[in-house]
Amino acid sequence: MIDKIAHRGPDEVHVTTLADAPVTMAHCRLSIIGTEDGAQPIRQAGNMLVANGEIYNHADLRAILGEAAFETASDSETILHLFRSGRSRWIDRLDGMFAFVLATKDRIIATRDPLGIKPLYVANMGGGAIFASELKAFDGVPVDGIEAIPPGHLIDSRDGWRQWYRTPQGAASAEPGFDIGRASRELRLVLEAAVAKWMVADVEVGSFLSGGLDSSIIAAIAQKVRLAQGLGPLKTFAVGTDGSPDLRAARAVAAHIGADHHEAVFTAQDVVGALPHVIYHLESADVDLVRSALPTLFAARLARAQVKAVLTGEGADELFAGYTYHHGYADDPRALADELTRSLGTMHNINLQRVDRVTMSESLEARTPFLDRDLIDFAQSIPAELKMRHTDPEARDATGPTTEKWILRKACEDLLPADLVWRKKAQFDEGSGTVDALSGALASLIDGPVNRQSEGALYERILGETYADPDRILAAAGTWEADRVLGG
Structure with a gap:
């Protein structure tokens, strides 16, 4: 699967399995931020992450979460620390274009940015879930029920689907005195x-x-x-x-x-x-x-x-x-x-x-x-x-x-x-x-x-x-x- 989308990131390709969990992740990287140490999948404290895109407020999030907790200069690492912080609506604090899959020993979370700038698909295979950035990754793979994760939606193996972002309704006519x-x-x-x-x-x-x-x-x-x-x-x-x-x-x-x-x-x-x-x-x-x-x-x-x-x-x-x-x-x-x-x-x-x-x-x-x-x-x-x-x-x-x-x-x-x-x-x-x-x-x-x-x-x-x-x-x-x- 990763070979079929290797064009998305020719700088580095890594495949990693999460210890004590039935989770394997692969990532092909186009290094933009944290070019020296931002390889993925990222593994920390029993969690593992693959992410695509950019988190533009990562510097602000680092300051809030504490720089000492970070091991790399990668903007994607902020996703893991936000998740581990337990903050309410943590996903909503990410500002940027992104799609990612995050795994713990007993939980999978996958989501996509508010407008769906970055793609993410999910399918069923052998009783489990399988994710990819492009449909071509599934071609020839025996999966069922391929669907795009909708923009601003999150799928959580523990809590199910959630829509965490809704596009604000547009205004129609100007009120009197509108400048x-x-x-x-x-x-x-x-x-x-x-x-x-x-x-x-x-x-x-x-x-x-x-x-x-x-x-x-x-x-x-x-x-x-x-x-x-x-x-x-x-x-x-x-x-x-x-x-x-x-x-x-x-x-x-x-x-x-x-x-x-x-x-x-x-x-x-x-x-x-x-x-x-x-x-x-x-x-x-x-x-x-x-x-x-x-x-x-x-x-x-x-x-x-x-x-x-x-x-x-x-x-x-x-x-x-x-x-x-x-x-x-x-x-x-x-x-x-x-x-x-x-x-x-x-x-x-x-x-x-x-x-x-x-x-x-x-x-x-x-x-x-x-x-x-x-x-x-x-x-x-x-x-x-x-x-x-x-x-x-x-x-x-x-x-x-x-x-x-x-x-x-x-x-x-x-x-x-x-x-x-x-x-x-x-x-x-x-x-x-x-x-x-x-x-x-x-x-x-x-x-x-x-x-x-x-x-x-x-x-x-x-x-x-x-x-x-x-x-x-x-x-x-x-x-x-x-x-x-x-x-x-």
Whole structure:
């Protein structure tokens, strides 16, 4: 099983059995924090832990728990000490992106971060439980009932399932006297704190830069953080077809913020070669997910040659109403707020699955500061009518022009050129030129008409050829439009 997911951590691989207990754990490590002594599984006082991800408040937790108790510099060790402290709701004190399994002689605890940034699956085997970060680890293994541990949930062999985190419900309309300027200024401060927190590492952290609003905001703030720390310029990474809008925009943003910019061009032939890799690692044949995963793969390959971790702009569309279909909710802020809350809860097996699987296939850690818990709490308190806002606030009708992510643009308008801050959003697979390159690739791979149906069938066939039991994979795949809240 560990061999099948060894791409997630090529630095070290260890397999360990817990003494006097029927527990075996394996871990493949990508060393980011505690690079010298952070090997896993971690064993202490009869307990054993494997963890994936990063605990960004580990320094604060060390101070609270007592530095003397720690044996390593690893952020993951804080999980063990929190558990042993017996503190009420100890799991809720972890701030970051993580999935872990913790074992004692008579107990197993497994959990996943609030939004499901990091994956974790559980299955039954021989009367016991078996866990893995990716579905491919189970392929060919005689297990039953594979299921994803939901975001913000915990499974305890002693106490059963528990949901320890619930996404706060989004606000709809502004109360009388709501101060938009104050809200936008505070949003900026919360966002800056999130980026700084998610840059904590013992290795250099770069940033994806598509040239769109979200990645540009993250890169601009990250550059400020690095310069304030006396470090060199931020490394940024952009990909696209020759002459694509994303490459041009990213180049302009990088020049504006003074980044150390890197870019790569891909072709239709590159897409043909990448499809089997993308679909195998993505663990999905969803057409939209595959399309957006292709440029992510090329960006990950470019970045991994320079850094081990990158910042991304994922989560901004779900928090601030950035998708095209959100414009249909402009006159129903309550439905929009509910839809944003719903979509945040489904990111784990759609966009976050794409980012995690594709970047980790290249042994690169992707970090998503827009999904910081403090930022989520604050963003959800901002009225939805300020996220998808009528350009003319008095034109409250279905035909009036609307601007997506209005409050985010307002909060960050001094960071970037005005033509970027206020331009309309382009999908990553469109702006990078992936759609056009993919059209050329599909024509060489599909006999007959090329349409969405034949494209989906091709992806399912490719997936079926790479797995012994592809039905398991397809059964777990998420879809982009599942259970949308209907607007008025």
